[in-house]
Amino acid sequence: xxxxxxxxxxxxxxxxxxxxxxxxxxxxxxxxxxxxxxxxxxxxxxxxxxxxxxxxxxxxxxxxxxxxxxxxxxxxxxxxxxxxxxxxxxxxxxxxxxxxxxxxxxxxxxxxxxxxx
Amino acid sequence: xxxxxxxxxxxxxxxxxxxxxxxxxxxxxxxxxxxxxxxxxxxxxxxxxxxxxxxxxxxxxxxxxxxxxxxxxxxxxxxxxxxxxxxxxxxxxxxxxxxxxxxxxxxxxxx
Numbered sequence: 001x002x003x004x005x006x007x008x009x010x011x012x013x014x015x016x017x018x019x020x021x022x023x024x025x026x027x028x029x030x031x032x033x034x035x036x037x038x039x040x041x042x043x044x045x046x047x048x049x050x051x052x053x054x055x056x057x058x059x060x061x062x063x064x065x066x067x068x069x070x071x072x073x074x075x076x077x078x079x080x081x082x083x084x085x086x087x088x089x090x091x092x093x094x095x096x097x098x099x100x101x102x103x104x105x106x107x108x109x110x111x112x113x114x115x116x117x
Numbered sequence: 118x119x120x121x122x123x124x125x126x127x128x129x130x131x132x133x134x135x136x137x138x139x140x141x142x143x144x145x146x147x148x149x150x151x152x153x154x155x156x157x158x159x160x161x162x163x164x165x166x167x168x169x170x171x172x173x174x175x176x177x178x179x180x181x182x183x184x185x186x187x188x189x190x191x192x193x194x195x196x197x198x199x200x201x202x203x204x205x206x207x208x209x210x211x212x213x214x215x216x217x218x219x220x221x222x223x224x225x226x227x228x
Binding site: 045097105 | 147148149151153155158159160161162163166202204208209214215216217218220
């Protein structure tokens with residue numbers, strides 16, 4: 001069983017389109033994250049949710065809207081896609097960031113490679 | 118957030134030990150030292166973490182300097198599958214759970 005899964009694995013789309021990436025974890029974790037890895041392989045946090053509540057929004061453009069329908073899912077919707085949005089997007093989860101005190105470990109999905117043409 | 122410094126790249130021969138260094142001179146007393154690695158075309162995966170004492174698990178060992186200003190990730194017998202980017206990350210008890218990735222160390226393992 002895959003612990004953290006993302007769909008789709010690859011996404012190719014035109015500028016200006018709207019797209020969504022889905023993430024699901026079957027680990028029973030309370031906290032989920034989205035990270036972006038750009039073309040220079042630099043990984044950066046975008047959002048985190050704990051128990052469906054937004055905790056971190058790292059100055060991401062409001063074209064990006066995460067949605068957490070339940071604790072096991074954190075989807076990422078992107079409006080009006082731009083060339084600069086091309087990247088690999090990773091979803092991750094951890095048990096509970098508030099309880100961990102810096103010890104929790106994050107489990108990452110396989111990534112979604114988004115290409116905007 | 119305290120910063121870490123790692124060499125950009127390292128090479129190792131297969132089946133030999135590898136010592137990956139990390140400097141974190143501004144570490145605070147409550148910061149944990151975490152290591153993650155990212156294999157090619159995969160998401161990052163947790164390797165090990167520690168606070169003050171050295172730690173061992175099935176993947177690696179973590180040696181932490183007495184003053185905690187540096188640490189070393191030790192792979193006891195490198196395999197080709199260990200070729201990856203290794204990230205040393207500090208996690209504070211007060212942070213919001215985010216991992217702050219640096220450029221990491223790209224480890225190349227030669228057969």
